[in-house]
Amino acid sequence: MHTEAAKRYVRRFSVVTTLYIALVAGNAALDRLIHPAPLTAGLMAVLTALPIAGMLMVLGLYLREETDEFVRDRIVTSMLIATGVLLSVASVIGMLQFAGLVGTVKVFMAFPLWCAVWGVAQMLLNWRDRRSDGIA
Amino acid sequence: MKNRLRVLRAERGWSQQDLAERLEVSRQSVNAIETGRYDPSLPLAFRIADLFELPIEQIFQNPFKED
Numbered sequence: 787m788h789t790e791a792a793k794r795y796v797r798r799f800s801v802v803t804t805l806y807i808a809l810v811a812g813n814a815a816l817d818r819l820i821h822p823a824p825l826t827a828g829l830m831a832v833l834t835a836l837p838i839a840g841m842l843m844v845l846g847l848y849l850r851e852e853t854d855e856f857v858r859d860r861i862v863t864s865m866l867i868a869t870g871v872l873l874s875v876a877s878v879i880g881m882l883q884f885a886g887l888v889g890t891v892k893v894f895m896a897f898p899l900w901c902a903v904w905g906v907a908q909m910l911l912n913w914r915d916r917r918s919d920g921i922a
Numbered sequence: 923m924k925n926r927l928r929v930l931r932a933e934r935g936w937s938q939q940d941l942a943e944r945l946e947v948s949r950q951s952v953n954a955i956e957t958g959r960y961d962p963s964l965p966l967a968f969r970i971a972d973l974f975e976l977p978i979e980q981i982f983q984n985p986f987k988e989d
Contacts, residue, residue: 856960
């Protein structure tokens, strides 16, 4: 299922992801080489995180440009599943932290987790559709 | 929502892909509508009705009315 909007999304997402990887690598290298002052390190950290916002904007653009309403519906459904799982996991971890059973968890992991669950949810919905195709 | 899309498509000898191309949607969309897993928006339902040159209610069954 590769609509024109999906192709544009893949192109844009590849660009932003490449930029993100380059910034993460550059940030890590600079951190080792010059040990920047806290202010510089903070600016570098924010700069490195900006492509994540870019990825979300690319996702938003895709939803706006996708003309196939069934495809759009499926993407939104899988995004809601991912958001639900992420918020549930965060709540459970938070409660475990209140109970003193879990230490610090890196907030940085939230977006990769959301993306991973989103991908799995899309795969499951695809599988359901293919199964329905077989029955039909 | 129950509909006669599969029957109307078969009467014309069209595959799901043929219908999808005529409606400018994916084949998966056609399959999902035919099997009742997805209810099309009003604009898409009108496009389908225009394509088959039938009123919407002759393609899609009103879920609030008895047969």
